[in-house]
Ligand code: DUC
Ligand code: ZN
């Protein structure tokens with residue numbers, strides 16, 4: 162067993178920042194020591210963390226590697242996507258295994274295991290998308306929770322004919338989750354109403370990417386969030402986690418449910434904190450297809466309204482508990498281009514798994530978020546929310562030695578020419594951010610250091626998750 166001492170750094174956790182030395186033994190954290198306290202131990206390697214933050218590895222609980230969607234497949238494989246995650250200081254992902262209508266849930270899960278096993282650079286778990294709620298899939302929920310370490314299920318109120326569940330199906334899945342302890346994750350947009358708006362826009366000849374956002378208005382997200390909150394209440398208080406929240410009114414409904422004491426939780430993603438409908442989805446103006454790079458659902462919101470400021474506030478108040486990426490990359494060439502002349506055919510999604518820690522740290526640099534809250538929303542809470550704590554999400558004796566050394570005075574310049582994701586553009590091209598990942602350790606192994614990747618496919622292991630540890 163090899164021993165490493167990380168000395169001279171400032172340990173940043175969800176509760177504070179303290180000068181601390183960290184002793185790693187094999188794959189786990191062995192001890193936290195006062196500065197200099199590690200000098201008494203014989204170690205194989207000493208990492209100098211002077212001037213650096215030492216934080217628990219990032220936990221991104223919303224990614225889609227090699228996912229068939231929108232007539233194509235997301236462009237990062239488990240190998241390329243988890244390597245990019247490692248570059249950005251994310252040491253655990255939770256990806257979505259997908260059951261489509263008519264498929265057997267256990268077989269779908271097995272397919273996703275086959276894609277990931279032996280290929281991941283960092284540890285990974287799975288949520289299960291239920292594309293067809295029926296007696297068999299309800300039974301499968303019990304079995305995945307009890308035996309497979311899959312304890313969260315995503316349902317869609319959007320995409321009729323693809324992943325869509327109606328209210329009765331949602332209620333039944335929530336009731337089942339209420340019984341077996343699982344968390345229901347919700348894509349909250351009113352898909353049947355949106356489809357009407359989409360058809361009307363196309364009939365008018367409004368085909369540019371910006372109409373992707375204009376046909377998915379804030380009200381459609383807020384309405385669906387409201388319905389999901391009330392269905393979870395009717396189901397007896399099943400834990401509900403709303404994914405990719407982008408709009409002020411959706412957030413307000415979540416805040417209201419939380420103020421009433423409900424087990425309602427939510428995430429947002431960096432794209433909603435930084436990018437807007439006008440500047441990005443509408444890039445290039447009428448006739449331009451540039452905005453296709455920014456087509457994701459829920460969509461980017463208007464920069465003339467207060468969405469981004471409200472989302473930052475939600476992160477401060479815990480109405481938004483988590484920042485994930487919804488990493489679902491499609492190359493511009495040949496993939497996004499499927500939607501030229503018809504925005505409804507643009508594959509929905511953006512790549513971002515590599516830059517979440519930096520983009521949220523910029524909020525710390527700008528005074529929008531505390532240092533502790535950065536670690537809490539990007540690592541500790543996602544680990545607790547999805548049953549991985551304290552193995553993940555903290556640096557404590559016995560936890561996995563997933564550690565990031567972060568230079569708060571460094572600079573990260575985002576560009577498709579330098580990023581490691583398998584995507585031919587960056588939604589954050591040209592961003593210059595305060596802070597930089599210097600060293601990344603995954604279960605005791607240094608996988609990124611001083612601009613070099615030292616990991617390997619297959620190092621990452623499947624994480625069997627327990628029930629949520631974040632319930633109230
Ligand atoms: N929802 C997601 O969560 N990811 C990709 C596309 C979508 O609609
Ligand atoms: Zn979604």
Ligand code: ZN
Pocket residue numbers: 223224225487488489
């Ligand atoms: Zn997603």
